[in-house]
Amino acid sequence: MEQLPIVRPGERVVARSDGKGGLILGVEKIKGREFAASAECSGYVLDARLLMDVLGSLKMPGSWFQVWCKLVALQNANRADDQTRAAARGFVKTNQRDLQARCNLSAASVNEASQFFAHIGWMRTAKRGVLQLNPWLTVAGTSGEQEKWQKLWNDAKGPACIIPHADYPTEWRQAREAEKKAAEAARRREKVVTLRQRRPVRKASA
Structure with missing residues (x-):
């Protein structure tokens, strides 16, 4: 690296491996808030500080x-793995x-935990064993891929994202527990009576 590229407002430096132990630097436009960048991984979030604060x-x-x-860490942006990756870029293969x-x-x-994050729209099941x-x-x-994956989310009618308040997990748990108790009470009220089958009467032989 002889010199760093010029970075203008609305741009960022991107470092990628050249496959020989060195780095290739480039500049690209920023369309989101950068969350992380390294030689092998870069990512965007709506607002990293807000997400961590929540x-x-x-x-x-x-x-x-x-x-x-762990789900966030399972995201992989390394294109070198495209031939062997189990799920398409932008998706996480796990169960x-x-x-x-x-x-x-x-x-x-x-x-x-999985049910809660799905409930608040932070993830969805794309298919069996694959999450988005x-x-x-x-x-x-990249920011371009972010836009592509947002369209996929909308096309799949993914849930609207909730930024929950501090006590929301407790409220969600209580609501689930109340639903379970109501369902159990309804089952107990249902009295199932098993009717004894009458055996056919055999006629005495002459």
Whole structure:
């Protein structure tokens, strides 16, 4: 690297590996807020400070935070992996058992966290074993790819994103518990009576 490229307002320096142990520097327009950049990964979020502030304020179990961080980390923007990648760029291939192992958490903890983040629109299930994280919140790719993945989210009728207040996780849990109790009470009220089948009477033979 003889000199750094000139960076003007609305642009950023992008560093990529040249495959020989060196770096190739370039400049590209910024259409989002940059979250991270390195030789192998770059990403955008709507507002990195806001996202971390929300996560830091939410009164939620630490296991939920673990699951979300692991999902974000599973995004891969390295084009060198395109031939072997299990899911298309912009998507994450994982499942509950995989997240359990990665986070060292119980099935119940992973399942509850996944349901919560899907409920608030921070992720959606694209197909079995493949997730899409909300592309307005986090994208491992360029700003152009961010726009492409936002369109995919809208075309799939992905849920609207909620920026929850601090007590929302507790309220969500309480609402779910109330629904479970109501469903259980309804089941108990249903009295199922099993009628004994009458056996046919055999006629005595002459």
